[in-house]
Amino acid sequence: MIVMLVSAGLAVGASIVVPLVMQRVVDGPVRHHDQNGLIWFGLAALALGALEAFMVFLRRWTQSYASLSMEADVRDDLYAHMQKLPLTFHDRWQSGQLLSRAITDIGSLRRFLSFGVIYLIVNICQYAVVVVLLIRLYPPLGALVALSAVPLFLISRQFAKRFLRVSRQVQDAQGDLATYVEESAHGIRVVKAFGRRHHMFTRFTANADKVYQLAVQRARLDSRFAPLYELIPNLSLAVIIVVGAVAVVQGHMTLGQLVAFATLQMGLVWPVESLGWILASGQEAMTAADRIYDVFDTEPTVVDRPGAVDLRRDELRGAVRFSDVRFSYPGSDTPVLAGIDLDIAPGETMALVGVTGSGKTTAVSLVPRLYDVTGGRITIDGHDVRDCTLDSLRRNVATAFEEPILFSMSVRENLALGRPDATDDDLAEALRVAQADFVYELPWGLDTRVGEQGLSLSGGQRQRLALARAVVSRPKVLVLDDPLSALDVNTEALVEEALERVLAGTTALLVVHRPSTVALADRVALLEDGRITAVGTHSELLATVPSYRAVLSAEADDRPDLLPEGKGVAAR
Amino acid sequence: MSSPTSEQPLDIEAWRGIASEENSERTAAEATDKRSVARLRSRSMQLLGSLVRPHRRILALAVVLLLVQDVAAMAGPFLVQVGIDRGIPPLRDHHSYAVLLSVGVAFLTASGLGYLTKRAFLMLSGRIGQAILFDLRRRVYKHFQKLSLSFHERYTSGRMIARLTSDMDSISEMVDNGIDDLVLAGLNVISVAIILLFLDWPLALATLCSFPFLLWLSAWFRSQSARAYRRTRETVSLVIVHFVESLGGIRAVHAYRREPRNQEIFEAVNHEYKRANQRAFQLIAIFSPGIKLIGNVTIAVVLTYGGYRVLHGQAEIGVFAAFVLYLRKFFEPMQDLSMFYNSLQSATAALEKLAGVLDEKPDVAEPTSPHELTASRGELRFESVQFGYRADRLVLPELNLTLPAGQTVAVVGATGAGKTTIAKLVSRFYDPTAGRVTLDGVDLRDLAETDLRRAVVMVTQENFLFSGTVRENIAFGKPDATDAEIERAARAIGAHDFIAALPERYGTDVAKGGGRLSAGQRQLVAFARAFLADPAVLILDEATSSLDIPSERLVQRALRTILADRTAIVIAHRLSTVEIADRVLVLDAGIVVEDGTPAQLIDGDGRYADLHRQWEDSLV
């Protein structure tokens, strides 16, 4: 930064000296017919010129390094912060808005810092120095030039105020557009399956049109203000010529002084003019910074408490207890869980059963603190999960999600997500449990890249990889959210058999919809209306709890209240 | 800053794994050899041409405005000269203010004119620039939508996003602040050269000696920076790809403590991006002072030589002053212009990337002369169909199959057997590598996309929902559906109850990817969406896998009615769903091993009978 400012200062100095040299040339050697002096001046100008160029080089070189490192660092930090923010944040925020902050906004911040700020400082310095010189050359005219700063200042204030608002709107709209693009990319299969290309395109156009309208509005604002920055120094130049000529005639100034004066003033036109776009890009950078700070200012809520305990795997028994657990999603007032009590003994496998949308996924995601409970508590071996370090908690609790989340990286990397040091044998073992030997038949085995979101695999293959991933990390508490839904009956039976061995030594929470999978569990808990209404073995509950029978019994008892209301009313 | 070491790139390749496409970050048009680079360059220029063409009238007007503005700006130094040379003598000799005042008035007029034209120009150019950007965005988006699934699988969504965001940004950056100054610089070069010649030609010739150096420097910069910026475009897409994917799977990232590793990877790709940018910036750090140096040397020479000429009475002092003023006016903006030239280069690289995308041909192409199909009966036929995602691995070795109109066919089989693949062929996500799939006797490849999509709709295994309201998501199946139709569809498959319980009912925002809903609820909405589309052929790929048993039973009951009068392919692992079918196909490794009515197969001793027995056991 210091190098930058010093070299910038020197560069300005050099650019101011040139007209002065010229004045000397006119007033000295030319007037006195001094050829030698002329050559000396020429050489001096050459040296100054070279120095100026070198200073510009130095400034740019260091500046590029500094500003780009700044950009990269801020982006790294922003990404780190986003990763730390809890799921509630990611649920709420549009992904495109995050992306446009991390890429576009940081970029415009960098642009301003690398070009704008320097020019702003340099140009203002140049203005000040030149004005001082002008005042020394001929005070009345110099004062006039100094006064022209007043309207400039007023204009800038107006401009900044209005531009800031529009530029925020533009950037937000661009974020929305990015979100839309991202959704279209991820939903491409649905779009194709329904042939809704044109529909998507129309909606994209509407989004793009919004960006267009706002950007034009911004351009209009710019066009109203920017030319003023050129007008004002030119007007002062007109006055200078007329008044200066009179002053020369009256002998207040030499001709050379007038030439120098005019030259210096002309040299001001560009710096002042450029103030227009510097201000604009400054406003954009400010908005960008605001938008970035929207994210930085969001505190991660799911964090280690001071004095959090480390769950040691070898000391952990794995008793999980829900005590009066309540949960509602932010922004909704109806609680999903309204006081759950559930006790899972070490090594026990507990199945969680309930109708669609009853809150099973929600309940199990509270254990590894993907969300924090809003009331009550969950304990592992008596430690409130919020009093454990996140790292140790999540190391000991592994989840296979209902929707397998795979990344476009090698199968190995996907499997070892929770345990990077897993050996090939560990992976093989887990793959056997999940009946996922198919990975060895992929073109490059474990090194094969899985397509984006795992979509280069079949549904059942994806699900088995996700299951294997949970098994690989050898957790004390295993959470399986409907882990066999995409498997055929044969494979399901094989997986169950293999899984049984794993479950023997592990506390497990199992979300299930099928009676066949319930067989894996020691006990079953029924989740209804946000509460656990019954706990017991499958056969007990089948026999004694009618609502359990309704949810899980396969017998097609044609209860009239279950008949579809719109039965027989096809859309045709 | 934690700067990753040089072995990082290797590491990146390791985690990313191996894929068959080496150059997935490039479109087919973007090879790295010289010829393709040149071709792509000309493509991108064509693209630019076609973007600009509709605006050529207004653009011509803008150029005129620019010229006027330039003349007005150029008048400044000239008037200074006139003021000094012609205004002072009469004033001194006979106190006549006439010349001086007219100079002053002329100066004011020129400034005013400059102001007005600049204002008008900025308005016009801003509008044209944004219109071009708007047009470009739409074209690229439209083309992405047209490209086939195999392209998307290779290119990945992250890159598509990069093209439509970051690349557009760098073009818009140039559009926003570059064009006028760039054009003005060109005009400046010419007009200054002319004025200089007019003022004092020997001095002007001395000045013009600097032009070859300027041109050479610019040419060097252009070729170097083109390469540098191409690299920045590629590295920024890697950053975006990683960003989008890792935050999209944030649930798994948190649950498996992937944050540190992600951070490492992110910093590595971000570092690459920074390095690419740095290279580009270093080029300007040479280019811009280079211009300055040439300018300063020229000024020094003119100062000496001009002084010499004045000394010897060959030139007037005013001319000399004006000359130097013009020179400064020429070089000063020029050196700051290197920044705009720079954004031009960056925009060109982005344009090349976009041209590469637009150049890509869809593998699954629309027919040139499509076969009319207004009302489809829904008869499907596979004739010796062969298909594999990779050339060396066939998923379907040879499939021959006829599904009469109106039949409900269940497809069962082990996972990975190729059931979804069959569905994707019917939906024409891919074309078979050999043989053909026909609908009502017409090869799918001969059907216009709109006809095909009207006739065939698939509920995919993934149930993707768009962010937006429940209503919008269901209406995706039929964009002009009324609220009553939407509700009827939801009721028909038993989704109405849960929707009615949502805070804003059908107006509830389901959030990105449908995250506001539970898995089963998402599946119901996806089902309702397909039901509303009301196609002749309906494909259900595991459409009830995440439902609880009561909901599943509701859906099955609804299916009996829904599927009664249309062809349906039902892929399911739960045999309860299969029972509603007229016919069952058992698939094994891409081959149909059993084919018959459910009753026939159950009575036999084949695989289906086995499956059925197992399933019945599991129910107890």
Ligand SMILES: Nc1ncnc2c1ncn2[C@@H]1O[C@H](COP(=O)(O)OP(=O)(O)OP(=O)(O)O)[C@@H](O)[C@H]1O
């Ligand atoms: N991010 C969210 N914000 C607000 N509400 C949500 C969110 N996610 C889920 N819900 C609501 O919370 C309820 C419980 O959802 P959850 O995913 O836990 O159900 P589930 O029991 O797992 O159902 P399924 O069997 O369909 O998977 C649902 O009614 C759902 O609409």
Ligand SMILES: Nc1ncnc2c1ncn2[C@@H]1O[C@H](COP(=O)(O)OP(=O)(O)OP(=O)(O)O)[C@@H](O)[C@H]1O
């Ligand atoms: N996009 C793809 N690219 C490469 N290979 C693929 C792709 N999609 C599927 N495959 C492979 O093709 C084979 C058949 O997959 P398909 O999705 O048709 O299976 P499926 O019968 O639907 O299985 P499931 O019951 O698990 O959904 C699998 O081995 C799978 O790995």
Ligand SMILES: [Mg+2]
């Ligand atoms: Mg769930």
Ligand SMILES: [Mg+2]
């Ligand atoms: Mg499938």
